[in-house]
Amino acid sequence: MSFSTEDAATEADRALAMDDRIPVTVLTGFLGSGKTTLLNRVLKEEHGMRIAVIENEFGEIGIDDALIIDSEEEIFEMNNGCICCTVRGDLIRILGELVKRRDKFDRIIIETTGLADPAPVAQTFFVDDEIRSTCRLDAIVTVVDACHALVHLDEVKPVGVENESVEQIAFADRVILNKADLVHEHELEKVEARIRSINHSVQIIRARFADAPLSEILDVGAFDLDRVLEGDPAFLVDTDHQHDLTVTSVGIECEGSLDEERWTLWLRTLLATKGVDIFRSKGILSIDGTDRRVVFQAVHMLLDSDVGKEWGEQARVNRLVFIGRNLDRDELEAGFRSCLVTMAVA
Amino acid sequence: MSHATELVQRSAWQVVIPDAPQALGLAGGRVFIAGCEGTALAVDSGTGQTVGSQQVEGGLLGIAPSGDGSKAILAGPFGSWLWTIDGGDVVELAGKSWCSVARWANEQRFALATGRYVSVFDQTGELLWKSEQFPSTVTDFSWLGSYRRLAVASYGGVHLVEPRPGGSSTLMPFRGSLLALASTPNGRWIVSGNQDATLQVFRSDKDVRLEMEGYPSKISRVAFDSTGRFLANDGAPEVSVWDFRGKGPSGTAPVLLVPSDRSGDPEIGSFSWHPSKPLIAVGWDDGDCLIYRPTDGVHGKPLGALDQVFAADSSVEALHWGHDGRSIFVAESSGLISRCDVIADEAA
Structure with missing residues (x-):
């Protein structure tokens, strides 16, 4: 459907x-x-x-x-x-x-x-x-x-x-x-x-x-977030990179599916170590092996996630944003991408 | 709903209040009910006849009748009042502060928690003593032993205070948000239910604190039976009952009291200990009221109810065992208050 x-x-x-x-x-x-x-x-x-x-x-x-x-x-x-x-x-x-x-x-x-x-x-x-x-x-x-x-x-x-x-x-x-x-x-x-x-x-x-x-x-x-993103698919993702501000936001958008275990470990570790500086984070994720979106919200270290709508035939694009102090965009992106499932090359 | 039996006879009488009951008290042959929109009602426990009613602004959170049933303290988010039932006089006690708990020491004195303070009044409503400010709103307190000390639950631990000018104050620390407090009749054990889903157990005479953890949700109801042997608490789909005999519950598992029908995941509405026997009545939000005997249970194993079961029409918000142990007063979310008589010798 x-x-x-x-x-x-x-x-x-x-x-x-x-x-x-x-x-x-x-x-x-x-x-x-x-x-x-x-x-x-x-x-x-x-x-x-x-x-x-x-x-x-x-x-x-x-x-x-x-x-x-x-x-x-x-x-x-x-x-x-x-x-x-x-x-x-x-x-x-x-x-x-x-x-x-x-x-x-x-x-x-x-x-x-x-x-x-x-x-x-x-x-x-x-x-x-x-x-x-x-x-x-x-x-x-x-x-x-x-x-x-x-x-x-x-x-x-x-x-x-x-x-x-x-x-x-x-x-x-x-x-x-x-x-x-x-x-x-x-x-x-x-x-x-x-x-x-x-x-x-x-x-x-x-x-x-x-x-x-x-x-x-x-x-x-x-x-x-399901509702918000339907109205504005680019909601979580910024295009104007800012590196010179103490408090800023980092948006990540990338296609693919996440290995649930790796993603969970990475996010929990990130929030455990940098939760003081990450004020808010939120996103819609594609988890490998599931048909539905996973929606997460966190305020500092406290995290809540839920299952959202089915992906259906829509492209499985992960969209998330971190808002906080002293955020390292490259590190966040690299960390997130390391959780993606990669296709084995024959 | 479950199988009503002939062992508990429902509806000796019924009365209805216009708002959802928040609390139910019993004293001097009278039943006292506080409603969330501010309705306070006193009825004769034998006949169900109304003997007094009041309405206060802003709703009610609790009601505490004096031992002879002639007065009651009304506690609400916008204030607290001393209500004299015969004559209907109402005296404002402590301004507009949030008050959810009030307890009488004896016929002459009572205490109430208003915001971050605890105050003691005489039976006319005259202030006798007011505490120093506690770290947060006082969520519960308990008179200890001979009423010379109070155990006060506030953020950061239990404070043992002597409610008199220059009285001592001792903190039994616990870094957390305390929601409910209970103490044994001899004042030796003090237990708090907490926001972090733990039970903290303190010894008032020693620097000892035990922690019971592993509950799935916060613990907001704790109650000892009349002997101080058993403690009942929520925080799980079942009521947990801990045995405090001897050295206490350390290293033991609780008896778990389960609802008769788990299919709808009923939640605990209220519970009340029998006045003298090791029996506890539990009301669930699916309307079931069940009576359990925890001594029949094996620690760590769920215990089903005795046969004494009756079904209410809506969620059970509060219940209270009568002083003679032969009746249970039940307040439902619909506003219905009823007396149920226990007619089997086993439970009565």
Whole structure:
């Protein structure tokens, strides 16, 4: 059986529509970027959805019309000895409570503080079975102030201190480039280029007064890679190689199938040794001997994989991306290619 | 659903609350129910007649009745309240902080965990003592022995604290997120269920910590029986029961209590120990309620239920054995609360 692109996209959309887990949007952004304005807009617009908000800071302005639960930003290290594997205990607790009342709302938005590292929020969805079975991480949306973005992104921090605005871009599935009306076109292009140099696959939406279309923010399905790639086959793969930036992304695209054992060992070793620097990685893979795509997502060292759609008659092309600090493109590509099954020469 | 038998007679009475029950308590001949949307109900355990009801904003996570059933603490994500059943007075206790656990020491005192603190109040709701800040939200605590100490579960270990000004505080460290706590009646053993799918076992009188690992998921329910010999916990498709006789469970395997029908992979909804006998009632999310006698089991081998079985109409959210051991009170996700009478001598 095979699908045309259109059929497959429809199938992916249907699968998403049938997924009855609660969609969760993580909203992050620089201080003063308009994050709360966006949130208030989402809450006030007539979309018919009932939204629960989990917030861990007092917003720049008050948030109206929502079930709002304060969290305490309790960040726990996992017991695997890796400092990059952290989760939010408060979120586990609050989400566990919210799912019991799920007939009262349709979706959840988690608003993080302006300086928060999004990794512990995202990792929370990877480590807790109860949450995974009831909630679906839909997308990480980062709001950026077009006027001050470059200042934040280029700010030199003391040794050992992360530039968290860079991390927020690195983790994002969507960037809302707010206050775009206050900046000249060529400045906007510079900001967009800088954002893409960090995270080439992110979708950037220009906005004024945080007026981005809700369809670009909610029910994005960004963690459903099958769906994302149907819409944009080049999503994970960049063409503009950047070597001079500390935080950047490396996309790999190559045809062929992977030896499952070698691939698993390579990826686990890579994340075990460099997981601190690899913020996010994701991809769709062709595993030798299987008819279906394998989809994987990782936040730092914590990894999740699942079986996706059948390849059918489509070319078995592996597509993956690593976003992080001090990434060595050649080493990553060589390592990945060493996992490919090679045909024996007679 | 399974085979209802004549050994447990269901539906001595039934009442319904409008939201999904979160917790069920029993005291002074009254059954107390907390619903996720904030409904609190007290009913006469003999007749099922409502003796009091309350509604609080923001939902409820727990309910803790006083020993005589005249009062109950309502615990929720947006606050905690002391509710006097007769008269209906409600006193706010500790602002808007998250509170999921409250426990009475005796008729005069109770403690509750609010956010990163534990506070002790008298029976009128007056604050007697408030702890220092713990490293994270307190997920559970237990009064120890003669109620002079509290074992408090927070990130990083179990804190043994004396709830009085200038009282001592000792940390029994464990680098992890603790979800549930239980202690034996003599306070010797303290056990935590944890996010990392382990049980941590502490000795309150020695620097000893044991770890039971190998569970497939986090452990969020732990409970000792009335004698302190048996510990039941979740974290697996079966309820595990550990034997703490003698030197404790180190080097032993638990008895595993299995559901009657595994085909739908039922999950544990709730469990409750018999008030005096080595019997445990387990409610599953497929609606089955089963009674087990762990002493019949061989360690490491699954143990099926005794014959005393009855089926609820929806997932079992909470259950509690009556103080006389002759009835079990069951709260289902549909909001149905029922009393089931055990009429066989073997279990009663």
